[in-house]
Amino acid sequence: MGETDNSTMTDGSGVARGSGVSLWKQIAEAITAEIAEGRLAPGARLPTEAELAERFGVNRHTLRRALGVLTEQGVIEATPGRGTFVKEVPLHYAIGARTRFSEIVSSEGRAPGGRFLSSQREPAPRDIAERLKIPHGTELLRIEIVREADGVPVVCGTHWYVADRCKDLEFLVAATGSITRALEALGLGDYRRLETRVTARLADETERTLLALPAGRVVMVVESVNGDARRLPIQYTRSRFAADRVQLIVKS
The missing domain is CATH 1.10.10.10 (Winged helix-like DNA-binding domain superfamily/Winged helix DNA-binding domain)
Known part of the structure; x- marks a missing residue:
């Protein structure tokens, strides 16, 4: 009362x-x-x-x-x-052939930012190997990063790369806080979206911590495959967006 x-x-x-x-x-x-x-x-x-x-x-x-x-x-x-x-107006996040977080956030008049969390090498599980069209067990580089708009966390992402095609990528991401700039330094800056899948679920404890979300909030899970100029897959990403902070727009 x-x-x-x-x-x-x-x-x-x-x-x-x-x-x-x-x-x-x-x-x-x-x-x-x-x-x-x-x-x-x-x-x-x-x-x-x-x-x-x-x-x-x-x-x-x-x-x-x-x-x-x-x-x-x-x-x-x-x-x-x-x-x-x-509450701010949700970030309008356009998903198209060329999807770049920093460019999208900047076009909305907000300041993009990123925090490198961790990296490790691991063998490709079958599901990711299929997405990247590589043999099961191929060495992958896994990178965890959080992206922000005006200092507010918007998405936490797990990115997998074919390790022998992206040497030293983890150090470049840690130094720049940007996946795009790191790939550009390796001559892979012109990567393109090949596939996108979107689902939704309740945020788990780790996601709530990284995205500063209270219990019961929803994340949109965006799974994507990006390829080089020859459409050869180089990156598989599983991004978890704070659902009430972003509006996904799929462009054809």
Whole structure:
């Protein structure tokens, strides 16, 4: 239950006590109005719970109910370790023959970024070998990376490459934070999308951590095969996009 009012009074907090309208609802409406009026821009970080509770003159329980409703409505988003933010318009991510994360993010007026996580060598399992059209057991280079837009994680990706065609690729990705620039350095910058498959599921614990997602959120899993100028597969990728932060657009 929220706080109850014993007298009608409007103070500097912007809420009217005793008005018959629950305080949590008034707080939610006040924050929504600030967003609509542009005083809180998309991507803006909200003050802390303590600061908001003091501003509105309410307890934490009442404030959290207001924030919870706004979260359910998709107005704001709380990300573990970062705070609560005004939801941005989903990133329009076009999937076509030439799909480049940095170019897509930049075209949306946002700053692209990347974090290299790890790399390792491993034999190709049958499913990936089939996608890359190589013998089962061929040595692959596996790279894990997170990509961001304006500092907000959008996608975590696992990339597999035929190791003998992409020597030192892991070091180039670690240095640049970019798959595209790393492949360009190896003369493979003109890679093209050969195949794309899209599914959706609940994010697992690792994905929630990497993408700063609360429990219960969905990821879109995009499996893709990219090839060189001769359409020879060089990369198989399994990307997990935060579903509410991106809109996938398939171009023909």
